[in-house]
Amino acid sequence: MLTTPLFLAEEGAEGTPNPLLPAFYDILWSSVIFVVLLLIFWKVVLPRMQALLDERSAAIEGGIKKAEEAQAEAAAALETYTTQLAEARAEAARIKDQARTDAAKIEADLKARANDEAERITAQAHQRIEAERQAAFSSLRTEVGTLAIDLSEKVVGESMDDARSAAIVDRFLADLERDGATR
Amino acid sequence: MSLLASAGSEPEPFHPPSISEFFPQVFLFQEPTIAWLGEEDPIFGINRIMLVRFIAAAVLILVFVLGTRRMRIIPTRAQSLVELPLGFVRDGIAYDLLGEKDGKRFLPIITTIFFMVLAMNLTGVIPFLNIAGTSVIGVPLVLALVSYVAFMWAGIKKHPGAFFKNALFPSGVPWFLYIIVTPIEFVSTFVLRPITLTLRLMMNLFVGHLLLVLFFAATHFFMFSAGGLFPLLGVGTLAFGFAFTAFELLVSVLQAYVFAILTTVYIQLALAEEH
Numbered sequence: 001m002l003t004t005p006l007f008l009a010e011e012g013a014e015g016t017p018n019p020l021l022p023a024f025y026d027i028l029w030s031s032v033i034f035v036v037l038l039l040i041f042w043k044v045v046l047p048r049m050q051a052l053l054d055e056r057s058a059a060i061e062g063g064i065k066k067a068e069e070a071q072a073e074a075a076a077a078l079e080t081y082t083t084q085l086a087e088a089r090a091e092a093a094r095i096k097d098q099a100r101t102d103a104a105k106i107e108a109d110l111k112a113r114a115n116d117e118a119e120r121i122t123a124q125a126h127q128r129i130e131a132e133r134q135a136a137f138s139s140l141r142t143e144v145g146t147l148a149i150d151l152s153e154k155v156v157g158e159s160m161d162d163a164r165s166a167a168i169v170d171r172f173l174a175d176l177e178r179d180g181a182t183r
Numbered sequence: 184m185s186l187l188a189s190a191g192s193e194p195e196p197f198h199p200p201s202i203s204e205f206f207p208q209v210f211l212f213q214e215p216t217i218a219w220l221g222e223e224d225p226i227f228g229i230n231r232i233m234l235v236r237f238i239a240a241a242v243l244i245l246v247f248v249l250g251t252r253r254m255r256i257i258p259t260r261a262q263s264l265v266e267l268p269l270g271f272v273r274d275g276i277a278y279d280l281l282g283e284k285d286g287k288r289f290l291p292i293i294t295t296i297f298f299m300v301l302a303m304n305l306t307g308v309i310p311f312l313n314i315a316g317t318s319v320i321g322v323p324l325v326l327a328l329v330s331y332v333a334f335m336w337a338g339i340k341k342h343p344g345a346f347f348k349n350a351l352f353p354s355g356v357p358w359f360l361y362i363i364v365t366p367i368e369f370v371s372t373f374v375l376r377p378i379t380l381t382l383r384l385m386m387n388l389f390v391g392h393l394l395l396v397l398f399f400a401a402t403h404f405f406m407f408s409a410g411g412l413f414p415l416l417g418v419g420t421l422a423f424g425f426a427f428t429a430f431e432l433l434v435s436v437l438q439a440y441v442f443a444i445l446t447t448v449y450i451q452l453a454l455a456e457e458h
Contacts, residue, residue, distance in 0.1 A: 016201070016202045016203060017202065017203065017205075017206045019202055019205055019319070019320060019385075019389065020320060021320075022319075022320045022321050022324055023206075023224055023228065023321070024217060024224045024225075024226060024228075025209070025212075025224070025225055025226060025227060025228035025229070025233065026232075026233075026319055026320065026321030027321050027324065027325060028226070028227065029229070029233045029236065029237075029321065030236070030321035030322040030324070030325040030326075031325050033236055033237070033240045033299070033322075034295065034299060034322075034325055034326065034329065036240065036244075037240060037243060037244070037295045037298070037299050038291060038292065038295040040244055040247070040248065041247070041291050041294045041295045041298070042291035042295075044247075044248055044251070045247045045248065045251050045269070045294075046269075046290060046291055046294060048251040048252075048254060049251060049254075049266070049269050049273075052251075052254045052256070052266075055256055056256050059256050
């Protein structure tokens with residue numbers, strides 16, 4: 001090459017050292033450095049790293065456990081809620097049924113009571129009418145008897161004792177009734 | 184600065200990358216020395232590459248010790264940045280291959296190997312450091328030996344007495360084939376594994392550094408010294424420099440992953456009941 005004349009001559013006459021033959025200090029310092037680094041990695045760095053990894057996995061496990069607990073809690077809450085809901089629904093249905101039957105019963109009761117009342121009123125009216133009829137009849141009977149006797153006394157002109165007159169009246173009335181019945 | 188220096192009289196010569204860049208001057212603790220393969224070798228010598236490694240290690244320690252302080256269950260953004268790579272090594276490499284039980288046992292070694300290799304690879308593309316701590320054989324060799332000892336220890340502990348038998352005499356092979364299989368298994372398992380681990384890592388970063396130096400030194404030379412139309416070539420070499428810097432980033436991560444995962448695979452094979 002063109003540069004050949006400018007090449008720098010190898011300095012010194014000791015010859016080039018063999019790069020495959022280690023100098024003693026080379027081995028010594030290499031070993032020292034290795035031992036120091038090994039101790040630092042072995043006793044300081046890796047234990048710290050391991051501690052961190054353990055801590056981290058514990059945290060992760062804790063997190064998972066917590067999540068599982070929360071999930072179980074939620075599931076339990078859902079279960080309670082569902083059962084409560086079902087209970088409430090059943091309760092509502094029961095109340096509705098009850099109300100319906102109650103209403104029917106009340107209606108029936110009211111109807112029955114109204115019927116009774118009507119019957120009672122009718123019966124009372126009947127009774128009253130009967131009683132009034134009886135009263136009117138008996139008072140009429142007495143008065144008609146008395147009137148008839150008075151009249152007949154006046155016609156006959158003689159007084160009759162009470163017992164006789166009563167018997168006559170009765171007979172008369174019975175005749176009247178008989179006549180009434182035959183007529 | 185070099186521009187100013189070269190602007191004077193002589194054009195600056197081309198600096199080709201050289202192997203001696205991996206062996207800079209020992210500037211601290213030049214004494215005491217020992218005789219090491221016939222050379223004078225300072226025992227506690229510190230050169231630029233050792234310094235780069237110390238810086239890488241210090242940054243690692245700082246990032247991970249401070250980054251794992253007061254961690255929260257719900258991570259902040261900064262905490263995620265620390266957790267992510269640790270989690271990658273833990274889940275993607277250790278637990279994935281060894282299972283959680285054995286993965287936890289070997290996690291410190293695998294994690295240390297991964298981050299040490301990664302940090303020291305990345306120094307190769309970090310400005311002002313500019314050289315990978317793993318491009319010099321010491322770190323790859325030590326880590327390969329750690330890996331070697333780790334898988335042997337794992338196997339011997341798990342299958343006392345049977346580990347070497349399992350490794351050297353795989354079951355389901357006719358006995359006469361052991362004549363061939365056993366030497367192959369021995370070489371591949373007990374000889375080649377640490378060598379390939381060492382060389383794969385070191386050579387990747389070594390060559391990566393040489394390539395980057397070549398591109399940027401060439402760029403500098405073409406732009407400021409060669410003259411003529413050479414600056415145009417310099418644009419090309421600069422672009423290649425950028426591309427290879429990005430490539431070195433990829434290689435750094437990949438080689439750290441490969442080293443860690445191979446170590447894990449070796450441990451897994453040693454722990455397995457039968458091969």
